[in-house]
Amino acid sequence: MRERLDDARFWTLLAATALTCLAILLPRVTLTRDVYDLLVIVDITGSMTTRDMSVAGKPASRLDAAKAALERLVADLPCQSRLGLGVFTERRSFLLFNPIDVCADFAPLETAIQNLDWRMAWEGDSMVAKGLYHAVEIAADLKADLVFVTDGHEAPPLPSGGALPEFEGTPGKVLGLVIGAGGTDKVPMPKYDDDGNEIGTYGPMDVPQENHSGPPPPDAHLRPGYHPKWAPFGSDVPQGEEHLSSVKSEHLAAIAARVGLAHADLITSPDLLSAITSNAHPRPVEVAVDIRPLAAALALALLVALYAAPLIARRIPIGI
Amino acid sequence: MTVAPPVDLPYQIIWRSRALRQGAHRSTQSGAGGLFRDLATLLEHRDPRRIDLRQTLRDPFGMLHVRRFEERSQIGVTLLLDVSGSMGFHGAARKMALAADLAQVFAAAARRAGDTFALYAADDQVHDALSVPPTRSRTGEETMLAALRAYVPKRKGASGLVEAAGKIGRKRSLVVIVSDFLLSEVQLEALFAALSGHDVVPIRVADTRESATLPSWGLFELADLETGRRRLVVMRPALKAEWQRRIEARRAFFRSLAARHGREPFEITDRIAWDRLGAHLAAGA
Amino acid sequence: MNFGLSTPMVLLLLPLALLPLLRSAQVPQNFPSIEDIETDPVSVAVDWVLRLAGALAITALILGIGGLHGLGRTIEKTGEGAHIVLLIDRSSSMDNTFAGRAPEGGEESKSAAARRLLKDFILRRQHDLVGVAAFSTSPMHVLPMTEHKEAVLAAVDAMDRPGLAFTNVGRGLALALDMQEADTSPAARVVVLVSDGAAVIDRKVQDALRTAFARRPINLYWLFLRTEGTPGISSVPAPGEEDTPQAMPERHLDRFFKSLGISYRAFEAENPEAVGHAIAEISKLERSPITYTERIPHEDLKGRAFAVALVGLLILLAAKLAEVRLVPATEGA
Numbered sequence: 001m002r003e004r005l006d007d008a009r010f011w012t013l014l015a016a017t018a019l020t021c022l023a024i025l026l027p028r029v030t031l032t033r034d035v036y037d038l039l040v041i042v043d044i045t046g047s048m049t050t051r052d053m054s055v056a057g058k059p060a061s062r063l064d065a066a067k068a069a070l071e072r073l074v075a076d077l078p079c080q081s082r083l084g085l086g087v088f089t090e091r092r093s094f095l096l097f098n099p100i101d102v103c104a105d106f107a108p109l110e111t112a113i114q115n116l117d118w119r120m121a122w123e124g125d126s127m128v129a130k131g132l133y134h135a136v137e138i139a140a141d142l143k144a145d146l147v148f149v150t151d152g153h154e155a156p157p158l159p160s161g162g163a164l165p166e167f168e169g170t171p172g173k174v175l176g177l178v179i180g181a182g183g184t185d186k187v188p189m190p191k192y193d194d195d196g197n198e199i200g201t202y203g204p205m206d207v208p209q210e211n212h213s214g215p216p217p218p219d220a221h222l223r224p225g226y227h228p229k230w231a232p233f234g235s236d237v238p239q240g241e242e243h244l245s246s247v248k249s250e251h252l253a254a255i256a257a258r259v260g261l262a263h264a265d266l267i268t269s270p271d272l273l274s275a276i277t278s279n280a281h282p283r284p285v286e287v288a289v290d291i292r293p294l295a296a297a298l299a300l301a302l303l304v305a306l307y308a309a310p311l312i313a314r315r316i317p318i319g320i
Numbered sequence: 321m322t323v324a325p326p327v328d329l330p331y332q333i334i335w336r337s338r339a340l341r342q343g344a345h346r347s348t349q350s351g352a353g354g355l356f357r358d359l360a361t362l363l364e365h366r367d368p369r370r371i372d373l374r375q376t377l378r379d380p381f382g383m384l385h386v387r388r389f390e391e392r393s394q395i396g397v398t399l400l401l402d403v404s405g406s407m408g409f410h411g412a413a414r415k416m417a418l419a420a421d422l423a424q425v426f427a428a429a430a431r432r433a434g435d436t437f438a439l440y441a442a443d444d445q446v447h448d449a450l451s452v453p454p455t456r457s458r459t460g461e462e463t464m465l466a467a468l469r470a471y472v473p474k475r476k477g478a479s480g481l482v483e484a485a486g487k488i489g490r491k492r493s494l495v496v497i498v499s500d501f502l503l504s505e506v507q508l509e510a511l512f513a514a515l516s517g518h519d520v521v522p523i524r525v526a527d528t529r530e531s532a533t534l535p536s537w538g539l540f541e542l543a544d545l546e547t548g549r550r551r552l553v554v555m556r557p558a559l560k561a562e563w564q565r566r567i568e569a570r571r572a573f574f575r576s577l578a579a580r581h582g583r584e585p586f587e588i589t590d591r592i593a594w595d596r597l598g599a600h601l602a603a604g605a
Numbered sequence: 606m607n608f609g610l611s612t613p614m615v616l617l618l619l620p621l622a623l624l625p626l627l628r629s630a631q632v633p634q635n636f637p638s639i640e641d642i643e644t645d646p647v648s649v650a651v652d653w654v655l656r657l658a659g660a661l662a663i664t665a666l667i668l669g670i671g672g673l674h675g676l677g678r679t680i681e682k683t684g685e686g687a688h689i690v691l692l693i694d695r696s697s698s699m700d701n702t703f704a705g706r707a708p709e710g711g712e713e714s715k716s717a718a719a720r721r722l723l724k725d726f727i728l729r730r731q732h733d734l735v736g737v738a739a740f741s742t743s744p745m746h747v748l749p750m751t752e753h754k755e756a757v758l759a760a761v762d763a764m765d766r767p768g769l770a771f772t773n774v775g776r777g778l779a780l781a782l783d784m785q786e787a788d789t790s791p792a793a794r795v796v797v798l799v800s801d802g803a804a805v806i807d808r809k810v811q812d813a814l815r816t817a818f819a820r821r822p823i824n825l826y827w828l829f830l831r832t833e834g835t836p837g838i839s840s841v842p843a844p845g846e847e848d849t850p851q852a853m854p855e856r857h858l859d860r861f862f863k864s865l866g867i868s869y870r871a872f873e874a875e876n877p878e879a880v881g882h883a884i885a886e887i888s889k890l891e892r893s894p895i896t897y898t899e900r901i902p903h904e905d906l907k908g909r910a911f912a913v914a915l916v917g918l919l920i921l922l923a924a925k926l927a928e929v930r931l932v933p934a935t936e937g938a
Contacts, residue, residue: 009630010925017918020662023669023911084759087745094695094769096739096747097760105756111749122742122769138766293670296911300618300666303918307624307659310633406637411932502638529931530637538929539651541631544639551639552629552652555929559645566642 012306019299023292031289034282035081038176039142040073041093041135042066042086043150044118045126047245049190050151052183053266062181062247063118066149069179069272070113073147076273079103080285084142085112086135088150090123093135099144126155129255132178133167136259139174145280146176146261147272152248153182156208164258171260175280178256179272180265182247189245202243209242329429329594331494331601333395333519338491343394344433357390396454397430397437398488398518399423400481401468402499403450404443405545408473409500411529412590418525419498420468421592426496427461435494439464440487442480443473451484476546478503478511485514496521501574501585502546508574512581521601522578522585524571531567534560609903611672618667625659630921634931655924662917669910677903686732686895687793687824688750690781691723691757693764694800695741696772703876704833715801715830716765718877723761723799726884727754732897734792736784737761740777741769750788752898774798774858775806775814782817793893794823801830803854806861818865825862826887827871829855830880838871 042048044063053065060068074083082099100109128150139146158164188201216232225231249265256263262279269275336348346355359375362368362384375385401423407415423439430437434456441450450471452464478499488495495518501508512520534555541552553559578585586600610616629652695716702712713721727735736750737760748760781796788794806814818825831837838859842848850857862869870890872883 007632007925007928009632013630013918013922013925016662017915017922020666020911020915020918024908024915084763086763092767092769094745095763095766096745097737097756098762100753100756100759105751105753105759108748108751108753108756111751112747115746115749117746120743120745122771290905290907292907292911293672296666296670296907296914299914299918300621300663300670303659303663303666304621304624306630307628307663308621310628311624409635409637500637527637534931535929539631539924539927540929540931541629541633542636542639543633545635545637547640549639550629550633551644552631552648552655553645554648554651556647559647563642570641 009306012302016299016302016306019295019302023296023299026292026295028288029291030286032284033078033080033287034277035078035285036276036280037082037099037142037144037283038077038147038276038280039084039086039095039099039135039139039144040070040147040149041088041131041138042070042116043089043126043128043131043148043181044087044116044121045089045153045155046118046121046192047126047151047153047155047189048181049118049192050182050187050245051190052185052187052246053181062151063116065266066179066181067113067116069266069270070149071110073272073276074102074106074109074113077102080287082144083109084144085109085116086138087116087120088128088131088135088148089121090125091127091130091134093131093138095138095142098142126153127165128152128154128251129158129165129258132255132259133165133169136167136169136174136261139176140169144174145276146174147179147276148177148261149179149181149266150252151182151245152180152252152255153245154248154251155242157242164255167258169259171258174260176261177272177275177279178252178261178263179275180247180249180252180263182245183267184246184249186241186244186246188243204241204243207243328432329425329598329601331397331429331433331521332603333494335492335519337393337395339393339395341394343392343435345393345395345435347391347393349391349393354392355390357388359385360388362386394433394435396489396491396493397426397435398454398493398495399426399437399439400484400495400497400499401439401441401450402443402478402481402497402501403441403447403471403473403475404478405473405476405547406500406502407525408545409527409530411527412533413527415500415525415527416471416473417469418588418592420465422496422498422523423468424461424465425594427464431456431458438488440481440484441468441471442478442484443475444477445480446484446487447480473545478507482507482510482514485511488515488518490517492518494519494521496523498523498525500525502570505573508577512577516581518582520578520582522574522583523597524574524585524587526571526587526589528590531564534563536560607676607678608906609674609676610668611674613671615667615671619664622660622663622667625656625663629655630659630925631655631928632930636931651924655921658917658920660917662914662921665910665914665917669907669914673906673910675904675906678901679898680901681896681898682732683894683896684732685892686730686734686897687795687891687893688734688736688785688788688790688895689730689795689797689891690736690738690750690784691761692777692781692796692798693719693737693739693747693761694772694774694777694798694802695739695745695764695766696769696800696802701832703830713877714765715832718880719799719828719830720761720765722877722880722884723764724758726888727757727761730888730891732895734788734897736781738777738780738784739764740773740780742771742773744773744776744780746780746784750784772800772802772804774800774804775810778814779810779817782814782823785823786817786820790896792895793891794821795887795891796823796825797887798825798827799830800827801832802835803829803858805850805854806858811861815865818867822867824868824891825865825870826883827859827862827869828880828883828887829871829873831873831875833875837873839873 048063049061051059051061053060053062055068081102083102084099086093086095190198191200191202193199253263264275337345338348365386370387372385372387409415427437436454438454439452441447501524536557538555543550734750735757737747739745739747785794838855874880874883
C-alpha cells in the first residue's frame with residue numbers, strides 16, 4: 001500500500017475516476033442569458049434589386065445581401081430569441097408574421113426570409129421615412145425591437161429642403177437598428193416589366209426627379225418658365241440623379257435618430273448580431289446549462305497526462 | 321549494502337604457469353629455489369651447486385645428479401565483466417555494485433600475489449573506457465572502480481565477452497567471468513569455447529527478487545532491461561512456479577556447461593559470501 | 606439510431622485514445638530478461654483488457670465532452686389530415702366588422718374573428734402541414750409548408766394588422782398553388798381562401814389557374830366573410846342589373862371555381878359563429894389519411910458516455926490496486 005500512496009499514477013487515476021463520477025452526477029446549472037425580440041422589416045422596393053452588394057464573394061442585389069445577413073442573424077441569435085418578419089414598400093410596413101422562436105421555428109423562419117421578393121411589393125413608391133415610422137408603430141405593438149433594412153432610397157424624393165415627415169411616437173420606446181443596404185457609389189437601378197422580367201435600367205426620365213407634392217422650393221421663381229400657378233416648379237425637365245441609387249447613409253442616420261434607433265451600414269458592419277445586442281432591449285431568460293463536460297474535460301486531461309507523461313519524459317521514472 | 325570486501329582473496333591454481341616471471345604460483349620453470357621437483361643429471365641441468373650427493377653415490381653408473389627445484393611464477397588474472405543491460409538490475413542488491421566489489425577484490429588479490437590483472441567490460445562490444453589492460457600497477461585502480469560503480473548498463477547482448485576472450489592471449493591464465501549468465505545457450509557455448517585454454521572461474525550474480533521472492537499474486541509490468549520490451553504479468557502461484565522452473569532450468573544448463581569447461585561456477589545471490597568465495601578459489605579446482 | 610456531436614471539433618482529440626494502446630498505466634519495473642519466459646495467455650488477455658479500457662475511457666470522455674446525442678429522428682406515421690395552404694386576404698376591408706364598420710367597443714373585426722377561429726382550427730388539426738400566403742394588392746409568401754404550429758399561429762396572428770388597399774385573388778391563388786406544387790407528397794392538398802370579397806381575375810391569370818388546378822387535385826375552400834348587406838356568392842343579379850364579373854365579382858369568382866372541376870366548397874359567413882361553423886365543416890371534411898412525421902427529440906447521451914468512461918476507469922483503477930512491486934519502493938536508492 002505504501003508504494004501505492006507514492007505512486008502519482010494511482011492518484012491521477014483516482015482523481016480522473018472521481019471527476020468522471022462527478023460528470024455523471026452533476027446537475028444542470030441555471031444561468032440567465034439575454035435574448036432579443038426583434039421585428040425585421042425589409043425594404044422590397046425596386047431600388048433594393050440594385051446589384052451593388054456581394055454575397056460570398058459573388059455580386060448580389062441589396063435584397064439578397066440583406067437576406068443573407070438576416071439568415072446569418074437568425075442562426076446567430078441566442079435560442080429563445082424571437083424574430084418576426086415584415087416587408088416595406090410605398091409608405092407602409094406590412095407584417096408577415098409575429099415574432100417566432102429563432103431556434104424552435106428555425107426552418108420556416110429561414111425559408112420565409114429566403115422567399116422575400118421584390119415582386120411582393122404592391123407599389124412602386126418608396127417613402128422610407130414613413131415606412132420606418134409605421135414599422136416602429138408595429139414593433140411597439142408587438143413589444144419587440146426593430147431591425148429595418150433599407151437602402152434609404154426615397155421615391156419620390158423628399159420635398160425640397162429635406163424636411164423629414166413628423167414622427168408621432170415616442171423616440172426610444174422601440175430600440176433597434178436601421179440597416180443601410182447598398183454600395184456607396186451611385187449605380188443605375190434595374191427596371192422590370194409587369195411580368196417581372198428585367199428590361200434594362202432606369203433612365204433619368206423614368207423616375208420623378210423632384211417631389212411635386214409639397215410647396216415648391218423658395219428659389220423656384222428663379223427657374224425658367226416659372227409661373228406661380230401653372231408652373232410653380234418651372235417648366236424645364238428637372239435634372240437629377242434620382243435614377244441612380246446608392247445607400248443613403250446620412251438620410252438613414254437622420255431618420256433613425258428621429259425615431260431613436262441606431263444606424264449601421266451592411267457593407268461596413270456585416271455582423272448584425274453585435275450591432276443588435278448593443279442596440280436592443282435584452283430580455284433575460286433562464287437557461288439550464290450542462291456543466292458536466294467541464295468535469296469530464298478535467299478527467300480527460302488527467303487521463304491523457306497519465307498516459308502521455310511517460311512518453312514525453314521517457315527517462316524520468318514515475319512513482320519512484 | 322554488502323559486507324566490506326576483505327583485502328585479500330587467495331586464489332590457487334592447479335596448473336603450472338609458463339610465465340618466466342617470478343610469482344606466487346606453481347610454474348613449469350625450474351630453478352634454484354622453491355619446492356623440490358626432481359633430479360636430473362648435471363648434463364641436463366648444469367648447476368653444480370645443487371649436486372645431490374646421495375643420488376650421485378647411489379648411481380651405479382656414476383653420473384652426477386643434480387637436484388632440480390620448481391620456480392614460483394606469476395600468472396595473468398583477467399576479469400571478464402558482463403555489463404549488458406540485465407546487469408543493471410537492482411533488486412535486493414545492485415548487480416553492478418557486486419561486480420565492482422568483485423573487481424576491487426580481484427585486483428587487490430592479483431597485485432598482492434604479483435600477478436597481472438586485466439579487466440574487460442563488455443556487452444555487445446568491449447567497452448574500452450571501462451576496461452583495464454594487463455597491469456601490475458595500482459595506478460588507475462581507483463578510477464576503474466569508480467567508473468564501474470557509476471556505470472549504468474544499457475546495451476543489450478553479450479557477444480563482446482567472446483571478443484574480450486580473444487584479447488586475453490594464448491598463455492593460460494586465470495579468467496574470472498562475472499555475469500548473470502542470462503545469455504542464450506549458443507552464446508554461452510561460444511564464450512566457454514573461446515576460453516577453453518584458460519582456467520575459467522565463472523561467478524554468477526543472481527538476485528532473489530528475480531526469482532525466489534517473486535510475489536505470488538498481483539499485477540505488474542516488466543520492462544526487459546536488455547530489449548526494453550514491456551510485458552504485463554498477472555502473477556499467480558501457478559505462473560510463479562512455472563517461472564521459477566524456467567529460471568532454474570536455465571541455471572542448470574549453465575552449471576553443467578561451466579563444469580564441462582573447467583571449474584564449478586560460484587554463485588552470488590544478493591550478497592557476496594566472501595569466505596565461501598575464498599574457499600572456492602583456494603580449492604583451485 | 607444515429608448519433609451526433611454538438612461540437613464535432615472534439616473528434617480531433619480522438620487520436621489521444623491510441624495512447625493507452627502504446628503505453629500502459631502501470632509502473633514499468635525493470636527485469637533482467639523476459640525474453641525466454643513464454644508469454645502467458647491470461648496476462649496477455651488482461652493486458653489487452655487494460656489497454657482497451659484506457660482507450661475506451663478516453664474515447665467515451667471525448668465523445669461525452671463533445672455532446673454525444675442520439676439524433677432526433679422523424680418517424681413517419683399515418684394519421685388524418687391534409688397539407689393546407691391558408692391564403693389570407695389582407696385587404697383593408699378585412700379590418701372592418703361584419704357590419705361593415707370600423708370595430709368599436711367589444712366588436713370584433715372580420716380579420717380578428719377569422720384569426721381567432723383559424724388559430725383554433727390549426728391547434729386542433731394535429732398532423733397537418735400548413736403554409737401561409739397572404740394577398741392584397743400583390744401576393745405575399747408568408748410561411749412555407751411547415752409542421753411548426755407556433756410559426757403558423759404567428760403568421761395568422763399577423764393577419765389582423767391593417768392591410769392594404771386591393772384584393773388580388775388571382776395572383777394569391779397562383780402563389781398558393783405554387784406552394785402546393787413544391788410539395789411532392791401524396792397527401793390531400795387543400796387551399797383555404799379566407800377573404801371578404803372578390804375581385805375580377807384577369808383572363809390570363811384565369812387560364813394559368815385552370816392549368817395549375819388541372820395538374821393535380823386540390824380541394825379548395827372559400828371562406829367568404831361577407832359584410833352584411835353586400836352581395837353574396839349566391840346573389841343573383843336583380844333584373845336589369847348587369848351580370849358581369851365587374852358588377853358581381855363574388856358570384857363570378859364562385860362560378861369560376863365551380864367551373865374548374867375540382868372539389869370546391871364555398872362558405873359564406875356573415876358573423877363569427879358562421880365562420881366557426883365553416884371552419885368546423887372544413888375540419889370535418891379534410892380527414893383523409895396522411896403520413897406525417899413525428900419528431901423524436903434528440904436524446905442526450907453525455908451521461909451514458911461518461912458512465913462508459915467510468916467503467917473503463919474502474920477497470921484501470923482495479924488494475925492499479927492489484928499492482929505489486931518486485932522491489933519495494935522503500936528500498937529505492
